[in-house]
Amino acid sequence: MERDLLFQLRTKHNLTQKELAEKLDISTVYVRKLEKGVVNPGRETMLKYEHFFGKDMRKLFPDLFFNHYDKKLIKNA
Template sequence: MNRRILLQQRKEHNLTQQQLAEKLGISTVYVRKIEKGVVNPGRVTMVKYEHFFNSDMKELFPDLFLNFYDKNIIKDA
């Protein structure tokens, strides 16, 4: 699952994955995996994204904050 909002934000700032990684102090590979949804960032990394893009982490990483997989919701469905 691609995180389209992250890709959009990075492109709006005219940054490559490598440039963003340098600005956030993380690896380029980590940026790539986060954008592709292969890995979930930790809280510290989400805060870095939030501050850099001046956007709420719930907007940047909606897949991590949805209740879609909540057991009660599944059970009620």
């Protein structure tokens, strides 16, 4: 699952993946993988993103906090 908000915020701030990585003190590859949803961030990385962009980590990484496969939601839909 791609994390579109991470990409949107980065581009809104006119940052490349490399520039953001330098500002957050993480690798460029890690930024790319986080945006694509290939890897999950640790707590420290989520806090870095949260402080840098001023957005709650639950909005930045919704796939980690909300279960999209909740059977009760499927039954109600």
